[in-house]
Amino acid sequence: MNQIKHVIFCIIDDVRSDQFFKLINEGSLPNLKLLMKEGIYSKNCITDFPSLTYPTQVSMMTGTYTGNYLEELCHGIPSFHWMGRNEVPPFLRSYNSIGSDERIQIYKLNDDLGNNCKTLFEMVGEGNTVSISQFISRGVSYLFPERKTKLILYYLLIKHSYNVNRYIRKANLVAVNKLLKTFENPKKYFETKEAPIASNLLFLSSDIIMHLYGFDSNLYKLNLFHIDKVLGVLLEGLDKLGYLEETAIAISSDHGNYKAKTLGDFGNFFSENGLNNYHPRKNNKGNMNLGGFNSVGFFNFKSNSNGNGQNWNHPSISEMENYGPKQINLLEKLFTIKGARLMYYCEDENTSKKGKIYLKRRDQTTGKIVKGSIEYTGSGKEFKTKYSTETGDKDVFNYINDDIASKLLDNKFHTLNEWLDATFHIDYPLYPDLLSRNFKNPRRADIIVSTCGDVAYNMKHGKKENKNLYLHDIGLKKSAVVPLIIGGSKDITRKEVSHCKITDIVPSLLKLLGKKPHPSVVGESLI
Numbered sequence: 001m002n003q004i005k006h007v008i009f010c011i012i013d014d015v016r017s018d019q020f021f022k023l024i025n026e027g028s029l030p031n032l033k034l035l036m037k038e039g040i041y042s043k044n045c046i047t048d049f050p051s052l053t054y055p056t057q058v059s060m061m062t063g064t065y066t067g068n069y070l071e072e073l074c075h076g077i078p079s080f081h082w083m084g085r086n087e088v089p090p091f092l093r094s095y096n097s098i099g100s101d102e103r104i105q106i107y108k109l110n111d112d113l114g115n116n117c118k119t120l121f122e123m124v125g126e127g128n129t130v131s132i133s134q135f136i137s138r139g140v141s142y143l144f145p146e147r148k149t150k151l152i153l154y155y156l157l158i159k160h161s162y163n164v165n166r167y168i169r170k171a172n173l174v175a176v177n178k179l180l181k182t183f184e185n186p187k188k189y190f191e192t193k194e195a196p197i198a199s200n201l202l203f204l205s206s207d208i209i210m211h212l213y214g215f216d217s218n219l220y221k222l223n224l225f226h227i228d229k230v231l232g233v234l235l236e237g238l239d240k241l242g243y244l245e246e247t248a249i250a251i252s253s254d255h256g257n258y259k260a261k262t263l264g265d266f267g268n269f270f271s272e273n274g275l276n277n278y279h280p281r282k283n284n285k286g287n288m289n290l291g292g293f294n295s296v297g298f299f300n301f302k303s304n305s306n307g308n309g310q311n312w313n314h315p316s317i318s319e320m321e322n323y324g325p326k327q328i329n330l331l332e333k334l335f336t337i338k339g340a341r342l343m344y345y346c347e348d349e350n351t352s353k354k355g356k357i358y359l360k361r362r363d364q365t366t367g368k369i370v371k372g373s374i375e376y377t378g379s380g381k382e383f384k385t386k387y388s389t390e391t392g393d394k395d396v397f398n399y400i401n402d403d404i405a406s407k408l409l410d411n412k413f414h415t416l417n418e419w420l421d422a423t424f425h426i427d428y429p430l431y432p433d434l435l436s437r438n439f440k441n442p443r444r445a446d447i448i449v450s451t452c453g454d455v456a457y458n459m460k461h462g463k464k465e466n467k468n469l470y471l472h473d474i475g476l477k478k479s480a481v482v483p484l485i486i487g488g489s490k491d492i493t494r495k496e497v498s499h500c501k502i503t504d505i506v507p508s509l510l511k512l513l514g515k516k517p518h519p520s521v522v523g524e525s526l527i
Helices: 017-025 030-037 053-062 105-112 148-160 164-184 205-213 218-241 330-336 416-423 431-440 502-513
Strands: 006-012 040-046 081-084 091-094 129-132 142-144 198-203 247-252 288-293 296-301 342-346 354-362 369-377 384-389 447-450 481-488
Touching: 006 053, 006 218, 006 502, 017 030, 017 040, 017 218, 017 481, 030 218, 030 247, 030 481, 040 502, 053 502, 081 296, 091 105, 091 288, 129 164, 142 164, 164 198, 164 218, 205 218, 218 247, 247 502, 296 330, 330 342, 330 447, 342 431, 354 431, 369 431, 384 431, 416 431, 481 502
Parallel strands: 006 198, 006 247, 129 142, 129 198
Antiparallel strands: 040 481, 081 091, 081 288, 247 481, 288 296, 296 447, 342 354, 342 447, 354 369, 369 384
């Protein structure tokens, strides 16, 4: 392992594990197959909640999950779209939008991480680092494209190109060639002549094509074929430059994907229930905000506890049970939304070290409501959760029907890795742990509702974005399980890892370099 001096972390956006390894077995991804056979791989790498591009890539790049980022060692990104309640008026964050200050919000990511975590680039310490097409780049030595405007233009050209396949193929190759140039001529990009010790390479083309054409389209598969081809260019280039044998290359994805059954429309649901969506750019005095809702909806509500109309603190359960001018019960009314099958919300007095999350599921057979809860205690590596059900024969996540997972329904607190071992192979893997971390974040939603992919609404801060049916936010295996390969140098042990989590990747790469992770890292090395 001492021979490894460089690590390259490649994230292929939006790749489901079963689809990925099927293509490998068919011989369609020969370079990825080579990396897999000569290194470490896992067919069950569990992503974050929610399974959206952010926060999943944030967790991948930091090795930790979200939580109370003001008090704990963790990152501060709860979702792709969220409400900042610590300002008056509150601000709305959408990483693919322009904010109220007319700035592109994706560049807020590095600030939103908070100071209680570090990126891979920051953790490697001394040495040159490279970020290709990745917005989570705090601490990096060289960023490509070099200017923020060029990086956004790069993204928009791919997304809106009339000849999607042709332009994306070019973009994939440009990204790999740029990374190779930093190895070939480091003095051009850094202050020293040393090749980069850590690099991140993001292929975002797969996500764009998946949403536009679907994971079952020829375009999506052709793009994966091309990514494999340019990875072959990377391997060949590193070999010619003499770096391949001392380089470890990690390949993974941020989330999987699924196809929703139908599109939904709220119609007059909000106005009929006295709910008015807030948006600061419209000088709107609304009493709620629907942050994001593809098949998982994040609802924020204004607390009226101080009576001045400005308080956007999280409302209490009693407020939500008698909310707004029509005094509706949000915990019941939101569960009447077409397709709603799951609901989560938290206890009033939760702290960063102790709390409770309430869970509800509508049984598809009987229509009855199954109730349960998650309790959490501790923080950091001492964090544990207890998952309970109010009915003896049914639970919200159907763990009771699995021989392994059911053993953790024992009224005891369990660690992150205990939940991983017990749930990696079924739907809603790691959910008792991940949901609790999300609800500890001050930027959390008040109520989360899921249709489990039956109905897609595609809302962002109250506005319908598109008519896509190909999405990736639900907790089913097809959205929550991604592939992982760590190969390259022959110094890497060959083995299959039964299961792991996306936060294990950073500590594994640091281990290969002989470096220690930041105390915030909750993942563990697979080496």
